[in-house]
Amino acid sequence: MAIFGLVALLGLAWAESSSLPLLVINASRIYSFDSLVQRPAAFCVGEDGRFKAIGTEDAVRHACAGEYQVLDAAGAVVLPGLIDAHAHPMDEGRRLSIADLSKAKSEEEAVAAAAAFAHSDPPKPGAFLLGFGWDQNGWAGEFPSRRSLDKALPAELPAYLDRIDGHAAWVNSAALRLSGVNRSTPDPQGGRIIRDSDGEATGVLLDSAKALVTRFIPEPSAAERKLWFTRCLKECADLGLTGLHDMGQDPSNLEMFSGMAKDGTLTLRLNSLRLGRDEPGMGRGGHPEDAKIDDELLKVRGVKFFLDGALGSWGAAMLENYTDRPDLSGSLRMSLEELKAAIKPWIEAGWQVAIHAIGDRANRVALDAYEVLLKELQLEGSDHRFRIEHAQVLSPSDIPRFGKLGILPSMQPDHAMFDMPWAEKRLGKQRLAGAYAWRKVLNFARALPFGSDFPTAGVVNPWWGIYAAVTRQDLSGQPVGGWLPEERLSVHEAVRGYTLAAAFAAKAEALQGSISVGKFGDFVLIDRDIFQVQHLQIPTTKVIGTFVGGRLVGGEMKSKEVDIVA
Numbered sequence: 001m002a003i004f005g006l007v008a009l010l011g012l013a014w015a016e017s018s019s020l021p022l023l024v025i026n027a028s029r030i031y032s033f034d035s036l037v038q039r040p041a042a043f044c045v046g047e048d049g050r051f052k053a054i055g056t057e058d059a060v061r062h063a064c065a066g067e068y069q070v071l072d073a074a075g076a077v078v079l080p081g082l083i084d085a086h087a088h089p090m091d092e093g094r095r096l097s098i099a100d101l102s103k104a105k106s107e108e109e110a111v112a113a114a115a116a117f118a119h120s121d122p123p124k125p126g127a128f129l130l131g132f133g134w135d136q137n138g139w140a141g142e143f144p145s146r147r148s149l150d151k152a153l154p155a156e157l158p159a160y161l162d163r164i165d166g167h168a169a170w171v172n173s174a175a176l177r178l179s180g181v182n183r184s185t186p187d188p189q190g191g192r193i194i195r196d197s198d199g200e201a202t203g204v205l206l207d208s209a210k211a212l213v214t215r216f217i218p219e220p221s222a223a224e225r226k227l228w229f230t231r232c233l234k235e236c237a238d239l240g241l242t243g244l245h246d247m248g249q250d251p252s253n254l255e256m257f258s259g260m261a262k263d264g265t266l267t268l269r270l271n272s273l274r275l276g277r278d279e280p281g282m283g284r285g286g287h288p289e290d291a292k293i294d295d296e297l298l299k300v301r302g303v304k305f306f307l308d309g310a311l312g313s314w315g316a317a318m319l320e321n322y323t324d325r326p327d328l329s330g331s332l333r334m335s336l337e338e339l340k341a342a343i344k345p346w347i348e349a350g351w352q353v354a355i356h357a358i359g360d361r362a363n364r365v366a367l368d369a370y371e372v373l374l375k376e377l378q379l380e381g382s383d384h385r386f387r388i389e390h391a392q393v394l395s396p397s398d399i400p401r402f403g404k405l406g407i408l409p410s411m412q413p414d415h416a417m418f419d420m421p422w423a424e425k426r427l428g429k430q431r432l433a434g435a436y437a438w439r440k441v442l443n444f445a446r447a448l449p450f451g452s453d454f455p456t457a458g459v460v461n462p463w464w465g466i467y468a469a470v471t472r473q474d475l476s477g478q479p480v481g482g483w484l485p486e487e488r489l490s491v492h493e494a495v496r497g498y499t500l501a502a503a504f505a506a507k508a509e510a511l512q513g514s515i516s517v518g519k520f521g522d523f524v525l526i527d528r529d530i531f532q533v534q535h536l537q538i539p540t541t542k543v544i545g546t547f548v549g550g551r552l553v554g555g556e557m558k559s560k561e562v563d564i565v566a
């Protein structure tokens, strides 16, 4: 789609700032995801930002009525706006705002990238130069040293650079000085200061030793946090996301989001979950009735708990020991009794609970806790929408329980894409039967919401996730036929995960997830028909325009001069 022109027909030409109703015509295909609508040719978003009519062009023009603007989709394909049901937008914004060392192929290149960043975006006095993403495995294999950083950076500028996995940090001499780390500093429990043959710290700190330095890094200011978040919003809008489930947020950030929802700078619908460590009812101002937020753009009605770690570091709690670490089975952060005690007051206060569970043992304990509490609180059969985040490795006997208990499995297709090179080694063949088991889960669950877990274990780009769900292949199309191909979904099922199912998981299906009269006017224009093209073409889908409530927020149109013919 080279040229994207806009022409006025009967109404006024489309203009970004207008609050007139918006008529969208001339799409090559509109996939409404509304089962009652047959191959519509046009739709209209009313002044209230909601879909007003959908159907034939004549009927929609008629329904749009009065003065309206026309958007000629020029052969683009239209989908409902996509929703990522599991993401960490503040972390992504931070990632976008610090030095990216992930492309460095040597220590020298990493130093150069850090120095270039410090030059182009100099940290304020007292602040650290922050970076992330280095990986010595791709270099000569040796850990880097503070000396190379010292040569390239201002002597007084402390630098703190996280390794790709977050388990190691590379710092310079200024950072060590500032933190008081010297040759007599002992290794803290659960961590290590790498030292040279003279016993001097080399500048690499492992695990808990990172805290020797991190506690001196100033907290980001309100302005920085807003900048980070805004960068993430822009990235989301350009990739077609009109909604996000933000998986665990601090109250101070929730206030910021609330302000942005009011002043119009929140460009997607955000469902932010609180973190379970906060007390229920400890809302803004301390009034329980204040704690939940239920606005058009911002919802805070859910709470997230962590039950185990991740598979990549053998932290996921398994029923049996790991295949490649027969002495380990991961660990639960809470016992069944502790989990029940933690979530019960939130359930009683009417919050939607989500539990992070990756290993089959964690998933079983989470299901057990829900089962017992649903019975105890007489909520069996109610529309509670309790969630399990990841549901990554399941014992096959637990899969039907998602249906029976009405628990929503919130899964991330890109995890399978990233984990498939090593998952069998870690889990063994037998356990793979319940790993990333979208098809088996979908046979039982009420809905299968999809997300990415960006930036920790996934990418913002939802077209990658749709591709992974459909093919179970990496971006080069390997392995041929797909990994555990019986779990592949259709494109329709995958997109449903990012639209209607994700909306359902936020109790927002009456307002989001399809192009249906009365729902919010959230939709995307894309350059290809992902239901027709070769699957390998799905990840490179280009977003022409992303609209939230009928307002253009991102995509190629946003950054292009457009013809407006009056």
Ligand SMILES: *[C@@H]1O[C@H](CO)[C@@H](O)[C@H](O)[C@H]1NC(C)=O
Residues within 6 Å of the ligand: 026, 072, 073, 074, 075, 076
């Ligand atoms: C509709 O889109 C096509 C491209 O698919 C374009 O050639 C045409 O000018 C557009 N406008 C109308 C009114 O057909």
Ligand SMILES: *[C@@H]1O[C@H](CO)[C@@H](O)[C@H](O)[C@H]1NC(C)=O
Residues within 6 Å of the ligand: 180, 181, 182, 183, 184, 185, 186
């Ligand atoms: C060296 O570190 C130790 C412990 O971290 C601290 O007690 C001591 O004061 C430091 N010495 C100097 C000279 O900074």
Ligand SMILES: *[C@@H]1O[C@H](CO)[C@@H](O)[C@H](O)[C@H]1NC(C)=O
Residues within 6 Å of the ligand: 321, 326, 327, 328, 329
């Ligand atoms: C699993 O690991 C635990 C802890 O190291 C060990 O005691 C146990 O024997 C292991 N189980 C098997 C079946 O190897």
Ligand SMILES: [Zn+2]
Residues within 6 Å of the ligand: 086, 087, 088, 247, 453, 456
């Ligand atoms: Zn997460």
